[in-house]
Amino acid sequence: MDFFDYDLSLGDEQREIQKAARTFAAEVLRPAGIALDRLSGREVSAPGSPLFDVLRQASELGYTRLLGPEALGGLGLSPLTAALVLEELAWGNLGLAAVFFLAGTPAQVALLSGNSEAIEAIAVPYFRSSDGSLRGCWAITEPDHGSDTLGVMRPELVVKAPGQVVARREGDGWVIRGQKSAWVSNGPIATHAMLNVHLEPAAGLDRGGVCLLSLDLPGVTHGPALEKHGARSLPQGELFFDDVHVPRWAMVVEPDAYPAYMENHLASFNAGVGVVATGLARAAFDAALAYTRERVQGGRPIAEHQSVRARLFRMFQLVQACRTLARGVWTSNLTLLETSGRMRLEHSIASKVFCTQAAHEVATLAVQLHGGNGLTREYPVEMFLRDATALTVADGENAYLSQIGAGILVERQA
């Protein structure tokens, strides 16, 4: 079904771009996502995996470079148009939308840094490439530091313990040593990383830095792909750094700027998760609506039963609410970044938490409306539910993020 987009302010060009993304999502991403969901994590990221063909196609269409400037090879979409596309890609498959979104992370960070060497080495090649051969990741969490790597902008949440990836100065550059967690999205297939490092081991995690680097440097090793429950088309795995030498320019953020930088970074990622959760919720709603119109029980299609209709309408409300909140927050925060350099993290967290919980509720209802069929692989709704569960933890577990959001909110009002 073509879910009605009630935003009448969208122009013809935006609707065309949205429609093209919807077609790609339906014809390429949905079948590829289901096929990848059935492979092991190792198979998904192994050479020859169907993942690389999908990634190449997405890259040719620019879906890995939605926000990049046209002059460099990006699509140069406005924040709202990029949100329209991202929602469609996630409707097709959540994990693949995440692969594409994350691939551009180091390049986007390089651009934002304004550092000409980082732009030349990391951003320019990425935006010029359209075959999916350059793939970024954001490596922040560590075996012993998950949530607490994200709360560094909140003094009450800062952990006074050493991080597990440390960078030390040596000569005119840096030497990096340590390990990131098995949850680094795109980790097993990444060619480049935005790497969060700890720069002052005697201090807390708020004295960190952000480093941009190519993962083919000597001393970098990729761990095996993680075997997991949801978002299975998104390869995840550890990264190991054994005295990896990077030049001075690679450290694009140093400790004094780190907490504020991470506030913006988390705001942009949480806003993005709100948008992809909306696409996923829509996918579950569409599947449930189609199924309940066809499945006959009690002598008529189950969509004619009042309690089924009530559940469908609850799903519809949630999807509409997600769409409004996720688009609004994403558009507002990306615009604020351009105009003032500072996003509103509490809004992004509100969107991330609300939309992922809503997607989870919608996917749960979709499974229930499919009855026993909802638990089989013949229908995609059980995959949607697993993907929605993964989203409640990705980019910060919801309860932990809510602590960050509440802290900022209360202080801003005071």
Ligand SMILES: Cc1cc2nc3c(=O)[nH]c(=O)nc-3n(C[C@H](O)[C@H](O)[C@H](O)COP(=O)(O)OP(=O)(O)OC[C@H]3O[C@@H](n4cnc5c(N)ncnc54)[C@H](O)[C@@H]3O)c2cc1C
């Ligand atoms: C689909 C997916 C994608 C991901 N992508 C990436 C990625 O690209 N890069 C990356 O580096 N990582 C990634 N992660 C990791 C993710 O950021 C972490 O899983 C998440 O931040 C939670 O950390 P943790 O798993 O260590 O859980 P923990 O931090 O151990 O948390 C476990 C529980 O304890 C609670 N808790 C923890 N600390 C506190 C506290 N101070 N106060 C109250 N409650 C607390 C949490 O709310 C949670 O319920 C991804 C995870 C998933 C599921």
